[in-house]
Amino acid sequence: MKLCLSPVIGRFSFKLKTILPGIIIAGAVFLTPENNANAQxxxxxxxxxxxxxxxxxxxxxxxxxxxxxxxxxxxxxxxxxxxxxxxxxxxxxxxxxxxxxxxxxxxxxxxxxxxxxxxxxxxxxxxxxxxxxxxxxxxxxxxxxxxxxxxxxxxxxxxxxxxxLSTDLSSVCTGGQPLPPPVPDTACTFNSGNDLTVSLGLIERSALPVNPDPATAKSVQIPVDCTGGDVTVSMKLDYNPMTMGNGQVVRTSTDGVGVAISYNDIPISTTDTTTLTFLEGSNTLDLNFQAVRDSAVNVADIPTGGFTASAAMVMTQQ
Incomplete structure (x- = not known):
């Protein structure tokens, strides 16, 4: 992206990746159970x-x-x-x-x-x-x-x-209860199956906060569509971290600049696990994105120009 001499401009690429037991899916579709044709x-x-x-x-x-x-x-x-x-x-x-x-x-x-x-x-x-x-x-x-x-x-x-075990001879083999119906296959799609790109726009270097501020962060609603029933997952973020204060932010291509990703106004570090429940049908996952400055770096020492950063969201079905 192009920018003026004094501000910095941010473009944040947010990859959606999911994990199932035994299955890793790159992209945005998750929670599709494995079909074992020989199961018995x-x-x-x-x-x-x-x-x-x-x-x-x-x-x-x-x-x-x-x-x-x-x-x-x-x-x-x-x-x-x-x-x-x-x-x-x-x-x-x-x-x-x-x-x-x-x-x-x-x-x-x-x-x-x-x-x-x-x-x-x-x-x-x-x-x-x-x-x-x-x-x-x-x-x-x-x-x-x-x-x-x-x-x-x-x-x-x-x-x-x-x-x-069977409905055969049910009039003879009595005393058993029927087994409940099968657990429905659950499937959810993030962002219509596409990776998410968040543009942070033009940012004056002097306006970069040293701590995430929910009031000025960019809020992004990620659509999540689920079928087959409600789904509970644990969410983790995978990124190259930069320590700021007591937490972590995503390291960007510009020294001294990071991107904080927050859920419920709390920055998510690489060690955090967040439990989420998505209902069958349409949902949204609300995340905040904000460029922040390392307090140890002077404003004048931050290079002007574009910067990029990326992270992956990892979902594990509970």
Whole structure:
């Protein structure tokens, strides 16, 4: 930018960058969850009658008179990888869950049951977006009735509440609660997907404050549009800092001049973390920008001409 001999002029380039667990996105779009097509619940106990034929939970076993090895036993064993559940749902609360399987005869009497070891599951994630693998201590043998059987399976929370792994055989495998619907995918866009450039205009050197002044700072409203629900994030600023007083400002291309970025009239240093919540729909993020002078530098020693500075905003989903 062009300027006169006595004033200084500022142009501040503000990059919007976001971070998700395992994902770094340059630009302004953030909070788009990773889609794991292979995500599933696995490692649930299933019924084996001959160590080759595995009946998954919430299925009916139909006896057809075939021979068994061993003939007198059936086995509840871990069904990984033969059986898995791709559930478009979430758990009702974060905590430790176990997979519970039991076998009933046609009279609805339980013949045997088995429970896996516990796995911690986050309620903020959809079950079909993560892989949950249960482990177990061993197979369980029980007397084979040589008759039809029902195999039922549930998730058990720490209080013993049962949640349906499947809607199959729901009239037989009773007592479970339906799992809540999946957590919606959330996505937000800053500044319509564009980096933000803030022009600080012509500034007289003698008018540069040594401390940020909200009354004279330039206020910028950054549009934030979100879909899929409300989103809570932690905001940090990443920039080349210059210490002024007890805080930090962005170092510019002109010695002795920095740019203070403030939220709620408080300058944001590189070590600060600010928690923000954006509602579904249209929001604004209000930030103040102000050129400031290092008090150790004389006004007459500040070069005239243009200066530039840049920073990146880092958002981490909570």
């Amino acid at each position: 619940i696995q490692g649930v106990y299933g019924l084996s009658t001959n160590y080759n034929n595995l009946i998954c939970p919430n299925k009916e076993y139909q006896y057809n008179g075939e021979s068994y090895q061993p003939d007198s036993f059936a086995v509840l064993q871990q069904s990984f990888p033969s059986c898995f559940y791709d559930l478009n749902a979430s758990v009702p609360h974060s905590g430790y869950y176990r997979a519970y399987t039991y076998v009933m005869n046609m009279s609805r009497s339980i013949l045997s049951s088995a429970t896996t070891n516990a796995v911690y599951i986050e309620s903020s994630k959809s079950l079909n977006k993560e892989t949950i693998t249960f482990s177990y201590t061993g197979s369980i043998n029980f007397t084979f009735p040589k008759a039809d059987m029902y195999v039922c399976g549930f998730l058990l929370d720490e209080e013993g509440n049962k949640y349906n």
